[in-house]
Amino acid sequence: MPRGLAWLLLALVLVALPHGLSFSQQEILVFLTINVLLVASYRLLTLTGEWSLGHVVIMGVGAYASALLSKRLGIYVPVAMLLGAGVAALVAYILSFPLFRMKGFYFLIGSFAAGEVIRLLWKRFRDPFGGPKGLKRIEGMPDLDLGVYALDFFEPITYYYFAAAVVAFCLWIMWRIERSPVGLTFHAIHWQDKLAEASGVNVRAYRTRAFVLASGFAGFSGALLAHYIGTINPNSFDVEQMVFVLTWAIVGGTATFYGPILGCIVLTVLNEIVLREMGFEQMRPLVYGLIMILSVLFLPKGLESVVQRVLSARKTG
Amino acid sequence: MSRPLLEVAKLTMRFGGLTAVDELSFRVEQGAIHGLIGPNGAGKTTTFNVISGFYKPTAGEVRLRGEVISGLKMSQVARRGVVRTFQHSTLFAELTVRENALVGTHMAFRPRILSALLGSDTQDRRAAQARAEEALDFFGLLALAEVMAGDLPHGHQRALGMAVALAARPEIVLLDEPFTGMNPEETREMMELMRKLRDSGVTILLVEHDMHAIMGLCDRITCMSFGKLLAEGNPQEIRNHPEVIRAYLGGARHVA
Ligand SMILES: Nc1ncnc2c1ncn2[C@@H]1O[C@H](COP(=O)(O)OP(=O)(O)OP(=O)(O)O)[C@@H](O)[C@H]1O
Ligand SMILES: [Mg+2]
Numbered sequence: 393m394p395r396g397l398a399w400l401l402l403a404l405v406l407v408a409l410p411h412g413l414s415f416s417q418q419e420i421l422v423f424l425t426i427n428v429l430l431v432a433s434y435r436l437l438t439l440t441g442e443w444s445l446g447h448v449v450i451m452g453v454g455a456y457a458s459a460l461l462s463k464r465l466g467i468y469v470p471v472a473m474l475l476g477a478g479v480a481a482l483v484a485y486i487l488s489f490p491l492f493r494m495k496g497f498y499f500l501i502g503s504f505a506a507g508e509v510i511r512l513l514w515k516r517f518r519d520p521f522g523g524p525k526g527l528k529r530i531e532g533m534p535d536l537d538l539g540v541y542a543l544d545f546f547e548p549i550t551y552y553y554f555a556a557a558v559v560a561f562c563l564w565i566m567w568r569i570e571r572s573p574v575g576l577t578f579h580a581i582h583w584q585d586k587l588a589e590a591s592g593v594n595v596r597a598y599r600t601r602a603f604v605l606a607s608g609f610a611g612f613s614g615a616l617l618a619h620y621i622g623t624i625n626p627n628s629f630d631v632e633q634m635v636f637v638l639t640w641a642i643v644g645g646t647a648t649f650y651g652p653i654l655g656c657i658v659l660t661v662l663n664e665i666v667l668r669e670m671g672f673e674q675m676r677p678l679v680y681g682l683i684m685i686l687s688v689l690f691l692p693k694g695l696e697s698v699v700q701r702v703l704s705a706r707k708t709g
Numbered sequence: 710m711s712r713p714l715l716e717v718a719k720l721t722m723r724f725g726g727l728t729a730v731d732e733l734s735f736r737v738e739q740g741a742i743h744g745l746i747g748p749n750g751a752g753k754t755t756t757f758n759v760i761s762g763f764y765k766p767t768a769g770e771v772r773l774r775g776e777v778i779s780g781l782k783m784s785q786v787a788r789r790g791v792v793r794t795f796q797h798s799t800l801f802a803e804l805t806v807r808e809n810a811l812v813g814t815h816m817a818f819r820p821r822i823l824s825a826l827l828g829s830d831t832q833d834r835r836a837a838q839a840r841a842e843e844a845l846d847f848f849g850l851l852a853l854a855e856v857m858a859g860d861l862p863h864g865h866q867r868a869l870g871m872a873v874a875l876a877a878r879p880e881i882v883l884l885d886e887p888f889t890g891m892n893p894e895e896t897r898e899m900m901e902l903m904r905k906l907r908d909s910g911v912t913i914l915l916v917e918h919d920m921h922a923i924m925g926l927c928d929r930i931t932c933m934s935f936g937k938l939l940a941e942g943n944p945q946e947i948r949n950h951p952e953v954i955r956a957y958l959g960g961a962r963h964v965a
Binding site: 568569572576587590592593605 | 761763782783784787788792793795799800801802803804808811812813815816818820821822825826830833834837873874877
């Protein structure tokens with residue numbers, strides 16, 4: 393099948409998809425779309441070899457910033473979303489100074505601590521962050537009048553189309569970055585930071601670049617979330633959410649671009665269809681933990697390795 | 710006396726109580742193949758690590774054309790034209806041979822995110838490819854360009870390490886035991902390539918245990934032992950130097 397046709401088919405499926413779903417399933421589809429952006433941005437962060445535990449909090453920074461900018465200053469929501477992403481990137485840039493003095497395990501712990509500090513600030517300062525109760529009645533995307541048809545973004549199906557379009561654009565940007573010499577440099581740093589540095593690569597600057605870019609996209613996903621659900625609080629971005637992101641990435645595998653996305657989709661479908669329908673929703677963290685352990689034991693290279701095997705078998709066979 | 714390209718001046722590197730390099734001084738002239746030899750643990754790799762900026766020296770200086778470069782970061786030293794290879798095949802094992810060489814071109818064609826997104830860097834990308842291929846071709850690796858670096862046989866891995874360094878077009882390249890893992894035939898070819906490299910204007914500082922290669926290649930040799938300078942001279946002088954022979958216990962065997 394030629395490439396162009398495959399993409400067209402995928403686009404058609406994505407357009408048709410919500411029509412076969414119930415209202416609540418459509419809402420889940422919106423969250424899934426936002427989470428795809430989140431987990432893909434997480435992979436961008438891990439390209440240089442550092443794993444962060446603060447990524448979901450950075451997503452929250454984007455959510456809070458975008459919500460406050462539109463609420464307090466009356467900034468047009470789509471613009472506020474972009475600014476929210478910018479604030480998340482800026483916060484990441486500032487955090488990079490203490491964090492990139494550390495590597496590996498220490499970076500992991502440091503990023504967790506930094507995230508908790510940010511969450512404490514949200515809780516502590518009722519003005520402007522709303523304290524533990526967070527922000528309510530966040531502006532939604534304003535209606536868009538196309539003349540013949542007015543788009544109402546309170547409808548999950550409409551918001552899904554909007555989110556899917558911008559997420560697709562974001563994924564395209566990340567893909568191009570990874571395929572560029574910049575991406576090659578990220579990979580080089582991951583595999584051998586000493587040799588990269590000896591080749592003239594400013595390793596610290598590139599780690600910062602990956603971190604800031606990934607945080608910008610995470611912040612944007614947070615903004616997409618905030619203006620859809622209309623209410624956010626510090627617990628929307630707690631460590632439990634971070635564990636979900638880690639599980640998606642690990643179960644999917646991080647060697648390929650699509651691995652974490654695959655993990656996110658498969659586990660969300662599993663979660664929604666199997667757990668919720670069967671009434672096991674409360675046990676989600678337990679089941680996720682179990683899945684993580686099972687996948688590390690039996691599928692250490694993630695779901696992506698299964699796809700790769702199928703694809704290469706197709707090619708040779 | 711003309712100014713040397715690289716000058717190591719009273720360099721000292723201590724690790725806790727251990728003095729790995731002890732007030733070592735020597736100079737490398739432009740356009741030379743300069744050997745740095747000594748028994749195991751003499752401090753050769755440590756000297757490389759300090760020159761290349763991997764360590765900050767405890768005392769002393771490294772100067773490039775008179776400019777002090779010791780204390781700079783490794784990438785900053787590389788940008789001044791001093792590029793090194795590593796003793797143990799250090800490569801991007803999970804990248805292809807071609808991609809390895811492309812990383813070597815990093816300094817000449819700085820990747821930029823925005824131009825990569827807009828697609829306005831095609832010229833740079835093409836030039837980087839060309840330079841990477843040229844470096845691979847020089848070491849006879851072009852046919853293996855799409856192989857994973859980690860899957861190469863050992864001798865080819867050493868050659869790739871040098872190709873990565875050479876893709877950066879350094880002024881001086883520091884090679885740490887480039888001949889280990891090579892059979893005599895490969896060693897002979899590699900020696901020929903190094904002469905070609907020197908003739909093209911690249912200065913070479915070489916650490917090597919293969920005395921045959923060292924004696925056959927070097928214009929000048931510095932011998933160190935226990936971190937200290939032991940002797941310096943041309944191959945003829947070093948071969949007959951009593952201190953050198955004593956340092957390599959039973960050295961007559963090695964210092965053939
Ligand atoms: N990072 C370090 N920390 C502590 N000691 C070190 C360190 N690096 C090197 N040394 C010590 O310094 C001494 C010199 O080591 P070095 O690797 O420079 O020797 P060498 O001349 O390259 O030896 P070889 O020929 O075996 O490669 C050794 O005793 C070594 O154990
Ligand atoms: Mg050594």
